[in-house]
Amino acid sequence: MVLVLALGAGGVAAWRTGVLDDAAREVGDRLAALTGDPAPGPDDPSRVPPPDGLDLPDLDEPAPVAAEADPRALDRAAVRRTLAAALGDRDLGRHVVAAVAGLGDGAAGSAPVGLVARGRTPAAVPASTTKLLTAVGALSVLDPATTFxxxxxxxxxxxxxxxxxxxxxxxxxxxxxxxxxxxxxxxxxxxxxxxxxxxxxxxxxxxxxxxxxxxxxxxxxxxxxxxxxxxxxxxxxxxxxxxxxxxxxxxxxxxxxxxxxxxxxxxxxxxxxxxxxxxxxxxxxxxxxxxxxxxxxxPLPEIVDQLLQVSDNEATEVLLRHVGLASGGEGSSAAGVAGVAEVLRDLGVPVPVRQLDGSGLSRENLIAPETLVGVLRAVGTSAEDSPLRAVLGGLPVAGFTGSLALRFDDVAPVAVGGVRAKTGTLTGVSSLAGVAVDRRGTPLVFALMADRIREVDTLDARAALDRAAAALAACTCS
Missing domain, CATH: 3.50.80.20 (D-Ala-D-Ala carboxypeptidase C, peptidase S13)
Known part of the structure; x- marks a missing residue:
């Protein structure tokens, strides 16, 4: 939350807190003792007379600082312009897809902004962004107090x-x-x-x-x-x-x-x-x-937090099997994948085109960016006490923690610490899915995916996705 207090020419503004309320009461009590007049209450500061010799103009009603932000009101054209420029980097290869959405459920934010920057297929190899699906599956079918x-x-x-x-x-x-x-x-x-x-x-x-x-x-x-x-x-x-x-x-x-x-x-x-x-x-x-x-x-939420922070393949595959046990009574990878798909359907999220594991090590996985955005939106719009909120805490912070600690070093400063995202990397594949807050304070969920990267361009492609995510944080997209 950003709070702005504006003092116009000759204007006076006061912010009351519990501490100031107590102080006002004490001052009022002392005034009453000295003058015999009833003390003005802390809710009526206008009754407090100014000191002798000080002449103040009337207090004007201030204009509102800003209209209440509507997180659903995406400027779809602005999103497309921002991503079209950022994802135009040739280091990303011949197939680049992306999606962005607000967090609201209303009509203005119900459909993600999708973009196929290059190539024809609207889905891509997700690499470790697949872990978002497994994490949500585990938090949905297992009690958050679960230990093993x-x-x-x-x-x-x-x-x-x-x-x-x-x-x-x-x-x-x-x-x-x-x-x-x-x-x-x-x-x-x-x-x-x-x-x-x-x-x-x-x-x-x-x-x-x-x-x-x-x-x-x-x-x-x-x-x-x-x-x-x-x-x-x-x-x-x-x-x-x-x-x-x-x-x-x-x-x-x-x-x-x-x-x-x-x-x-x-x-x-x-x-x-x-x-x-x-x-x-x-x-x-x-x-x-x-x-x-x-x-x-x-407990389960701490395990999820860690596997997302460091992109832990083995821990994720273990949780996938627990999803299988909880949802279908079988502790296999296949049962886990089926359980995750069932959770996604229940959440109203498009299921993957093809998912064969929980960690994203398989190059045969094929997921549309709208699926990743749907998962993140389900997490972001869940109740404050929902177990799904553990996913938000587990997302690495750009330039600070986990798999993003050594990234975002050549981007708009607003993105450093202001973007949280799950990484995905295989040879020839780079993806990034997470949350950014634009310049109007509107949270955006995004998925950026490229899976035809030349090996020699691996690091440059990763930096290009960092710049694309940073561009969302720097844009006025709502």
Whole structure:
């Protein structure tokens, strides 16, 4: 909110706050004590006489500062002019599409302004802007208080480590000075709790199994390029892993994240004084097994915030499977995609032309910019207490946070800190979808997409999209 107080020639204006009200009452009480006259109330400052010798002109009624802004009143021609110029950069390649809308639901803002700057197809490969759809899907079908538990159960002489689909389950507790956001549960703490629960039970050497059966379907999405997993671009998606499938070195990805997590847990159990026989083996937890210990993830909105800020592929794919479980009872990528589509329909948002994953790693995804704008508008017009609002908080801030921290360094200054957007980048693909506020203070949601970029132009194309988003913030588009 911008507040302007204008004082005309000889005019007087006063702003009352609770503090000033109290002061006015005190002054009034003192005047009454001195003069015997009733004290003017704080709601009637005109009754306060001026000091002797000061002659003031009459107080004129000020003109209104500005008409109330209507966030639906887009100047569609201005939007088209602004984007046509900004997206004309040849570094963006042969296919560039965009859409912009206001946040209102009325007729003036109901249809986004669409623009095919170059090319013929009105949809494009979205890259990581796909994560907006997955985030909205998860926040729609899961309770915002949801956490994901990693458990240990016991049946006889067998302990079972049961994965609950915690995307950020860690190996060890974070150092106090380097605590990660959001808070991470870890298997070392789980092992210590397990040891404490077993102490005094007379348990002898125990066998350890691990259960990652919560998720089903291919762990590696069939639509991803074949070299993504062996080259360490993404881990096989699992309901049980540590450090998102990364090895202890933090470099690359492990081939079997669930086994890696079980091995780390077994070592931590031994360190905590529990005798464990051999190496862990994969097996489903026995029906009726007794609970021993558990650790819980951060709540869902914090997970969404993080995955949007840093564009976390693995965490997003885990949430997609939770969408599948909540909406269709199956923890697969395909069920998650179907669940997201159902959420979009319920929100009145056009479904993607084609969506095959949750993170946007697939080059076979095809989404119109109007879909991304529709998702952002659904978020922006949701109730203040809606779980969907977590998406707004997760959008990186231009020039400051997340995946936009090192961008927007050569744009109109008004855009730095004034644009929030989700990035999307693959080889030959760059996209940006978020919120900008124009010079009249009207919030605009936008999606800018280019998917035929020459590799040599990758950084220049990214900068061109930054300038396009900045142009929306600098324009008078409402």
């Amino acid at each position: 538990e990693t458990r240990v159960v016991r049946r006889g002489s067998t302990l079972t480590l049961v994965g609950g689909g915690d995307p950020f389950l860690a190996r060890t507790p974070a150092a106090a000075e380097g605590a990660a956001y959001p808070r991470r549960a870890d298997v070392t703490t789980l092992a210590r709790r397990t040891a404490a629960a077993l102490r005094g039970t007379g348990a002898g050497p125990l066998r350890l199994t691990y259960d990652a059966s919560l998720f089903t379907g291919p762990a590696v999405n069939p639509s991803w390029p074949a070299d993504y997993v062996p080259d360490g671009v993404v881990a096989p998606i699992s309901a049980l892993w540590v450090d998102e499938g990364r090895p202890a070195s933090g470099v690359g990805r492990v081939a079997d994240p669930a086994r890696e997590a079980a091995d780390v847990f077994a070592a931590a159990l031994r360190q905590a004084g529990v005798a464990v026989q051999g190496r862990p083996r994969r097996a489903q937890a026995a029906v009726g097994a007794d609970p021993v210990a558990e650790v819980s993830s951060a």
